[in-house]
Amino acid sequence: MSNIVIEGKSKTKFITMNNGLKMPLVGLGSWQSDNPEEIELALEKALEAGYRHFDTATLYKNEDSLGKVFRRWLDQGKVKREELFIVTKLPWNAMRPDLVEKFLKSSLARLQVKYVDLYLTHWPIGLIYTSDDDLIPMKDGKIMYDKTTDIEAVWKAMEAQVDAGLAKSIGISNYNIKQVERIMKMARIPPANQQVEVQTYFQNKALRQVCEKYNISVCAYGPLGSPGRKTYSFTGIEFNIPDLMDDPVVKDIAKKHSKTPGQILLKFLVQQNIAVIPKSTNPERLKMNINIFDFELTQVDMRRLEGLDKGEAGRSFPGFTE
Template sequence: MKTLKLNSGHDIPIVGLGTWRAQPEETEKAVHTALEAGYKHIDTAFNYNTEESIGEVVKKWTKEGKTKREDLFITTKLPHVGNRPKDVGRYLQMSLERLQMNYVDLYLVHMPFSFLGNPETHAPLTNEDGTFRLDVDNDVIGTWAEMEKQVEQGKAKSIGLSNFNLEQIEKICLSCKIKPSVLQVEHHAYLQQPDLVERCKKLGIVVTAYSPLGSPGANQHFSSKYNYELEDFPDILGHPTVGNLSEKYGKTPGQILLRHITQKGIVVIPKSLNPKRIKDNIDIFDFELIDDDIRMMNDLDRGEKGRIFDFLFFKGVEKHPEYPFKQRLTVDGEKISQL
């Protein structure tokens, strides 16, 4: 498995298995299939409710001598309800207990904004009108200092950020002792963010692409869980350019999308519960897109209009001072989702 070197000195496998929206039993099966297929990297979060299942499979595999913990790369994330200095250690400890591990390879601040949460269920609290109860006092720099302590205590090998914009990343880089190793952001053919990627490269931060296939099925989830839908949800896997390249290279559309991203030195974490697709998604190292085809894929970028995860399904989140995608809300004064 190809890896990239992090500024912490550790290596991150360039393909990992995503686990968002997977039920516990499905997760166990998918992680098992993935480990058999050669995956070493699994992505989870406190909020996904997949940590326990991942922990079970890893425990079984290590007990049976089929893998060693140190050969795996496990990422989890500090939730939006725990995004404040005093909660960092507590939430990481809860994740470690769920994972049955004494360290994670990568701990990410899941989002720059924070909500007040129910202390029992860890669900965000809402107001009577359905808006989320914002914690506007969150201290981003203080939270990062606590993230650094997790490295010093050996509970996280590397630390990083997710869904932060460039300005927020640079602010942390100016005051930190330990630089973020990874930025995990939405990245696919329709949202390529070349400036952000370039800047991260200069800062020595590895980018991980979430939703690298365009997250088919996410709109249904937004609708059933939050009664929120994106107009014109994209079908990136079905784009004719991707189809043509799929025929040309004798690879699936998914493999073309993942190859395009990894060939730029970006990590991908596609989620699948389907054994064939789990295997296909890691089988992308026996071909290379030629420059003209890379350019054709680069041309699919729609900029901010390509963003799926603007988090507006958290009703009222755009009023949080750390909401990262303000430019998403309007283009020339018009709401972008109406364009």
């Protein structure tokens, strides 16, 4: 599906998406990073470590912090805009055709760039729009889902953002097989990427096969199991947190290669042409997460890790269906 190349000053490798644009295989995730000082420092350290792929979303409420650092690096000539791969997402409460452009322009203003490299619809289901800032509207303690969400109509509005030059690429996130098929039946511009949970205990193989069928690249969130969620509850939804880095097989393979369990988990995915966006604000872990291209897992290693897949039982983020 996607070929891997290495080029430029980045310390990562790339996958070529179906529109010819290159996405760095290792990026920096920023979910749960809404402390301005923390995220700005982490981004500075990530850029210094060689990261060029950065993932955010309106929902994360940190685009303005990222934008300050991007602008500083660009103005100082430390990096060129074309060297950065910036990803953000249409929030749930804006899953309406008439709101897509408005919310993308708001994200661009916060990020202080003229375009994003990839704009994703964050979920295939919308929430009732009450105001721009009410990203997760609640009533009587329950999320206000919009049962009239039309993912095809929203996709047409997403395509218009490419036409307008506001997004180099557009994609989807958390879409199931049925929803991918629906988009592909009507898309003038097919999704360049699907961002979805993929990790060793939940390898999401059936969905990945459908994405491969349509030449849609895959980016994995939670590739390390997202251990930061251990103390995090999202609108009342409790997460199942997999302890991937303490798995005996992962630890054994890490010892064999003189690597950390985290590096093994990431390498397992990128070696299958799956981009990863681990989140960290620790400078040393930032470096370790991107320095995974100086070794290869053997076929035996890969088979052992593939054998850890628990299917749906291993899913740790909730999945929404229509």
